[in-house]
Amino acid sequence: MSREVCRAGAIALTGLEGTAVMVEAAVSRQLPGMAIIGLPDTALAEAKLRVRTASAQSGLPLSDHFITVNLQPADLPKQGSGFDLAIALAALAASGRLPGTRLGETAHIGELGLDGELRRPAGLLAATVSARELGFRRVIVPEQGATEAALVPGVEIVAARDLAGAVAWHAGAAGAWRVVPPTPRQERRAAEEADMSDVIGQPEAVEALVIAASGGHHLSLLGPPGAGKTMLASRLPSILPDLTQAESLTASSIAALGGVPLGSLVDRPPFEAPHHTASAVSIIGGGDGAGVHAGAITRACHGVLFLDEAPEFPRSVLDGLRQPLESGWIEIHRARLRTTLPARIQLVLAANPCPCGNAGSPDTAAECRCSPATRVRYLQRISGPLNDRIDLHLTVRRVSSALLGDAAAPTPSSAELRERVGRARLRATERLRGTAWRVNSELPGTWLRSAAGRLTRADTAVLDRALARGALTLRGYHRVLRLAWTIADLAELERPGREEIARALVLRGGGAP
Structure with a gap:
């Protein structure tokens, strides 16, 4: 023995x-x-x-x-x-x-x-x-x-x-x-990915998605039912670049927590779209005696989390997203358990302008019957602090019959747009070489105010006035600058100027680019 x-x-x-x-x-x-x-x-x-x-x-x-x-x-x-x-x-x-x-x-x-x-x-x-x-x-x-x-x-x-x-x-x-033997990484394209060429008559919205994908920015889509908000959001992953080796291992490890064996690494950005009746634990994550439970925000890590009908989600769930949108992590604290889960996502919110969805519609056949107070209460379900963390606020209109019949200017395919996004991200990567950041949405205020990122007062004049009159918070000010850098990268400019900053400010406020 x-x-x-x-x-x-x-x-x-x-x-x-x-x-x-x-x-x-x-x-x-x-x-x-x-x-x-x-x-x-x-x-x-x-x-x-x-x-x-x-x-x-x-x-x-x-x-x-x-x-x-x-x-x-x-x-x-x-x-x-x-x-x-x-x-x-x-x-x-x-x-x-x-x-x-x-x-x-x-x-x-x-x-x-x-x-x-x-x-x-x-x-x-x-x-x-x-x-x-x-x-x-x-x-x-x-x-x-x-x-x-x-x-x-x-x-x-x-x-x-x-x-x-x-x-x-x-x-x-x-x-x-x-x-x-080690399994070589297989370069593959998910066959089930929807293509952006399916979108008809929404050139402004498609361009806004390209900007969001290039800089990793959060996006809000406001518009009536049938305007194409869900179609647009579901195609955002198709124009995102392939995951890096480190991102792929993280996304694959999260996918494997569910118990399903993996035959290959997840190399495309994941997409999560929970229903508005989902609980806070199912979206944010949690833990108990049986262990840690990853929520949708973790399963969407390095991809897209889409909340359709966002005002219908419980207020506690929406506000629970605020901290991880800033840090990229979810912290789970329980009596005998403490851990962090990755949550580096792009958030896309979609909402109707009012409960009936017809507010502001030019179509007289779809007249809104909601009172002004009802409309305000409906949109206020998305809190100000959460709205302040959204970089692009886009208003989406219904496609008219004229645009529907116009086949002369088809929407670019996801492959074409993904190439544009890749070039813009490469410019940002080269500019940020030697730092801890890879995309413009990660840039801290210290970099934006440093010699490398500071813009001239003449270029930021419109932004400074918006901050002075209280139309922007300082967080919003920095988010507009990050957006302007992304617009400049897409235009292959060395630095953003007044035009790029003005366009970023319009996108931040909900107008069309």
């Missing part, structure tokens, strides 16, 4: 944040049994039954004495069945069934079936990314999650079909295991 304390590496996920966990196992001279300590949840506490049965079924029975398993650090709450493999290997090493020389330098991620089969746990990709960042040299994963884990570069992936295969790898013997 081994009296040595054996340790196997594992990963504890809290949202997307991983913590290295050492699974310690020791055998003592007591009646047969097993105890797991170190703040396990119910699923993890039940691992002792799965581990004992799976070990016996694999022909590797554990010691007939008492085995104590400690999950270090002991004060960190741990959830899920992904610790099964590490617990089983540490217990087998303590029982003298396999050498423990490489257990501590390897991360083990996998759930055990009663027959010893290894199964993929939820969050496998995020756990593999965390293992690499925490310094593990290799990760052992279930065979059914091998392709997904191999998407992470810079770490050796060993795929085992069952517990016996993982034991064979540690013993240096042949068995049901293999080293998985």
Whole structure:
């Protein structure tokens, strides 16, 4: 009987944040049994039954004495069945069934079936990314999650079909295991992406979307039903550039939290459009004893979050977006849980001008019957502080029959617009080389006031007057400047001038460009 304390590496996920966990196992001279300590949840506490049965079924029975398993650090709450493999290997090493020389330098991620089969746990990709960042040299994963884990570069992936295969790898013997080569990133275009060429008769709105995509700006669409707000918003991701390697790993890790295995990285910006009856937790995110739950704002990270019929959302949900729009993060605080989730998104709000949707319509057949007070109350459901964080406020009109029949000037395709957006972003990237920012919407006020970003007083005169008379807050002032830089990048100008600033100010106020 081994009296040595054996340790196997594992990963504890809290949202997307991983913590290295050492699974310690020791055998003592007591009646047969097993105890797991170190703040396990119910699923993890039940691992002792799965581990004992799976070990016996694999022909590797554990010691007939008492085995104590400690999950270090002991004060960190741990959830899920992904610790099964590490617990089983540490217990087998303590029982003298396999050498423990490489257990501590390897991360083990996998759930055990009663027959010893290894199964993929939820969050496998995020756990593999965390293992690499925490310094593990290799990760052992279930065979059914091998392709997904191999998407992470810079770490050796060993795929085992069952517990016996993982034991064979540690013993240096042949068995049901293999080293998985890195999966090359596949450049692909999502076939289901809608194309901007479907849009008819909205050239101003399409150009506003190009500006929003080029600078990563938030956008508000106000207009009557049938004006095309939803169509426009749903096509914004199609003109955004492909995700970078880092963005792709983050978006893929978020997608994998749902438990669905990934065969390739997410390389196109995600699009989330929750219904207005969605709860605050489903949109913002939250946490409880079962772990952290990512909301729509996290699932849309590096993509677009679209809130259709925005005034119909609960006020608490809308105001909950204010902080993450500024920081790019959601902070989850609970009694025994604290973590952050990424939320770097482009927000698109769509709203009708009034409850009936016909306010301001030139069509006499669709006369608005809402009182002025009703219209004001309806639009005031979107608070001033949230509105102040929106860069472009666009009024969308219904398409007239004349425009509908005009096929001489078709809307550019998403591929053509995406090329324009790419060129504008490249100019911004070159200008911001050596800084922490990549797109104009991220520029802080300190850069805008610095020598590199400061514009002449003659160019900003119209903006200064708007600030002086209270038509703009200082936050709004900076957002107009960021918008002006994006307009200049699209026009391939070195710096924005009076014309670009005036146009940005009009877009900020809701007019057409």
